[in-house]
Amino acid sequence: MDTLIYLDNAATTKVKGEVLEAMLPYFTENYGNPSAIYTFAGQGKKAVDLARKQAAELIGAKPEEIYFTAGGSESDNWALKAAAEAYKEKGKHIITSKIEHHAILHTCGYLEKQGFEITYLNVDSQGKVSLEELREAIRPDTILISVMMANNEIGTLQDVAEIGKIAREAGVLFHTDAVQACGHIPVDVEEMNVDMLSASGHKFYGPKGVGVLYIKKGVKIRSFIHGGAQERNRRAGTLNVPGIVGFGKAAELAGESMVRDMEKVTALREHLIQRVLSEIPYSRLNGHKTDRLPGNASFCFRFIEGESMLILLDQLGVCASSGSACTSGALDPSHVLLALGLPHEIAHGSLRLTLSEDTKMEEIDFVVDELKKIIGRLRDMSPLYEDFVKKAGRPNFCDRLEEYYVQ
Ligand SMILES: *Cc1c(COP(=O)(O)O)cnc(C)c1O
Numbered sequence: 001m002d003t004l005i006y007l008d009n010a011a012t013t014k015v016k017g018e019v020l021e022a023m024l025p026y027f028t029e030n031y032g033n034p035s036a037i038y039t040f041a042g043q044g045k046k047a048v049d050l051a052r053k054q055a056a057e058l059i060g061a062k063p064e065e066i067y068f069t070a071g072g073s074e075s076d077n078w079a080l081k082a083a084a085e086a087y088k089e090k091g092k093h094i095i096t097s098k099i100e101h102h103a104i105l106h107t108c109g110y111l112e113k114q115g116f117e118i119t120y121l122n123v124d125s126q127g128k129v130s131l132e133e134l135r136e137a138i139r140p141d142t143i144l145i146s147v148m149m150a151n152n153e154i155g156t157l158q159d160v161a162e163i164g165k166i167a168r169e170a171g172v173l174f175h176t177d178a179v180q181a182c183g184h185i186p187v188d189v190e191e192m193n194v195d196m197l198s199a200s201g202h203k204f205y206g207p208k209g210v211g212v213l214y215i216k217k218g219v220k221i222r223s224f225i226h227g228g229a230q231e232r233n234r235r236a237g238t239l240n241v242p243g244i245v246g247f248g249k250a251a252e253l254a255g256e257s258m259v260r261d262m263e264k265v266t267a268l269r270e271h272l273i274q275r276v277l278s279e280i281p282y283s284r285l286n287g288h289k290t291d292r293l294p295g296n297a298s299f300c301f302r303f304i305e306g307e308s309m310l311i312l313l314d315q316l317g318v319c320a321s322s323g324s325a326c327t328s329g330a331l332d333p334s335h336v337l338l339a340l341g342l343p344h345e346i347a348h349g350s351l352r353l354t355l356s357e358d359t360k361m362e363e364i365d366f367v368v369d370e371l372k373k374i375i376g377r378l379r380d381m382s383p384l385y386e387d388f389v390k391k392a393g394r395p396n397f398c399d400r401l402e403e404y405y406v407q
Contacts (some may be wrong), residue, residue, distance in 0.1 A: 005363045008319045009295055010152050010180060010354035015246065016205040022249040023207065026242040034239050035230065044241045051248025055212050058251040059178075059197060060188035067213045067231050068244050072179040072200030075213040076103035078224040078235075079175040079196045083144050084111050086220045087173065091141025095172075097121040097129050098339040099156075100148055104177055105335070121147070123339050126288040127156030134163060138170045149178040149187070149197075153336040153352060154287030155296025157185070164193025173219065179203050179211075180293060183254035185262065195219050201243065205356075206250030210243035261357045265294040268355055268364055272297050275368045280375055286337060286350065295355035300342065303385035304349035304378050312374045318367055321352045345384075 006014070032041035034048050052063040069075045084094065096108055098120045108118045119137045121129050129147055138145075145167045150157050160176050167174035175196040178187055183204025189197055195216045202208040215221055215234075227236030276283055282302040301309070306322030313320050322334075333347035353367065379385040 003317060005316075005318045005367060007353040007355060007359070007363075007367065008321050009356040009359075010203070010293075010352065011321060012202045012208065013205045013356055014358075015202075015207055016250065016253060018253060019206055019246050019249045023242040023246040026245050030241075034241060035228070044239075047245045047248075048239055048241060051244045051251075054248035054252045054255075055199075058182065058187065058255050059199070059214060060190050061214050062217065064232075065189075065214055065217055067215060067235050068239065068247070069211045069213050069235060070209055070240070071211040072101075072177070072198050072203070073103040073211075074224070075179075075198035075200070075211045076101070076177055077107050078213050079198060079221075080104065080107045080111065080144070080146060082222040082224050083173055083175065083196070083219075084114070084116055085222050087143035088116075091139075091143045092116045093119070093139055093142045095119045095121065095134065095137050095142060095145045095147075097123060097147050097158075099123050099127060099151055099154075099336045100146070101152055101177055101179070104146055104148070123156075125340055126291075127151055127154050127286075127336070127340060128288065128291070129158055129163070131159065131162055131166060135166055138166070138172060142170070142172050144173045144175060146175040146177070148180075149176045149192075150180040150185070150293050151287065151336060152180045153334055154298045154340070155180075155292035156288040157181070157291045157293065160192045160194065167195075168193050180296075183250065184258070184293060184295065186258065189214055189216065196221075201247040201250055204250055204254050207243050207246040210240055210247045212247065257357070262294045265355050265357060265359070268359055268361060269295060269297050271361065272353065272355075272364045272368065275365075276371070279368065280372055284346075286340065286342075293354075295359075296352070297354070298350065298352045300337070300346050301349045301351065301375055302346060303382045303388065304375060306348060306350045308378055309349075309351055309371070309374055312378075313367070313370070316370055318370070320367075321354075322350050 026047060030043040032044050034041055034044040052066045055066045056063045092115060094116055096104060112118055121133055123129055147158055147163050149160050164174050173195045176194050177198045179198055179200045181187055182199040197214040200211040223234050225236045230236055230239060273285055276299055284300050286298040286300060310320055310322055333344050337347035337350055
């Protein structure tokens with residue numbers, strides 16, 4: 001196989017043909033500024049209205065509760081910073097989890113410097129926040145709870161409806177980062193009791209650089225980008241009409257095919273997980289067994305460096321990701337994997353494969369076949385593995401492992 005095998009759909013997805021087609025006229029023919037009065041601008045304005053409806057429908061919101069932003073990171077920043085600002089008279093305590101995306105965690109870090117106090121909830125070994133711990137963390141000065149709907153690294157889904165209920169009963173605002181969930185699994189802001197929700201177009205076959213912040217009617221929140229009166233005075237800046245149109249179209253298509261896609265992608269994922277766990281010794285699945293995103297498979301392999309796997313997979317045209325982030329030359333294991341309670345050396349051997357609705361069974365089988373060889377080769381070179389095998393007195397798996405060595 002010398003074609004590209006793209007298994008990094010949690011990082012970004014390919015724009016669908018229909019999405020691109022819907023966007024194109026708004027770059028060239030209908031380029032008018034939708035805020036303008038003249039008739040020529042009307043097409044753009046109409047297209048934005050339609051996209052707002054499409055986005056609202058995907059998450060069970062009203063169109064006037066949809067605010068277009070420049071992506072998931074902006075939506076997260078806006079929700080947290082503006083709510084903190086708006087409610088700081090009531091209190092300065094915010095609750096989030098240890099496994100949030102950096103768009104949330106680094107914003108929380110910033111707010112800590114501004115005098116806010118943040119509680120970072122633990123997660124269990126499968127990545128779930130404890131509702132009990134959440135209840136206990138709420139104080140009279142708690143103004144906001146932000147817990148993600150689906151984790152981008154390990155795929156675990158949180159019980160957001162329950163979290164929302166707890167927040168509502170306590171009179172605390174609830175925001176959820178649903179960037180990984182939107183367009184892939186059902187999202188309903190009413191059922192989930194959320195006050196604010198972040199979504200991003202490029203995570204579900206839409207364009208990059210466009211997102212949504214849902215703000216429930218009646219929620220007091222400040223403007224984040226100051227300037228013109230766009231987005232009902234709450235988010236200034238000339239609208240990214242082609243991007244917004246793309247977001248809307250992607251939302252519409254996701255709504256239409258969601259049930260079918262979930263079933264198909266989940267079956268592929270299960271095949272992948274089954275093969276890896278049964279054919280590769282000392283492997284583990286990260287995240288929840290069943291409460292997980294359809295397309296997410298996250299593993300750790302003992303005695304392996306995630307980066308080495310990625311480089312060898314890349315040589316075969318396979319795009320994958322590991323949990324480790326490379327910062328200033330030092331390899332830090334992922335904060336998410338550490339929060340699961342994994343020791344550093346195991347967290348280092350992580351591999352995330354994220355599927356799309358275009359992923360083929362043959363691609364999965366090819367990747368597992370190659371992965372077996374790669375892991376065998378890397379373990380063969382690992383002094384740690386050699387030590388382990390010596391100490392363990394060459395248990396049975398070693399014989400099986402021989403098969404994976406390539407000449
Ligand atoms: C990708 C992602 C973001 C950031 O979205 P951008 O549109 O890339 O800014 C935020 N949260 C989660 C969970 C994500 O997966």
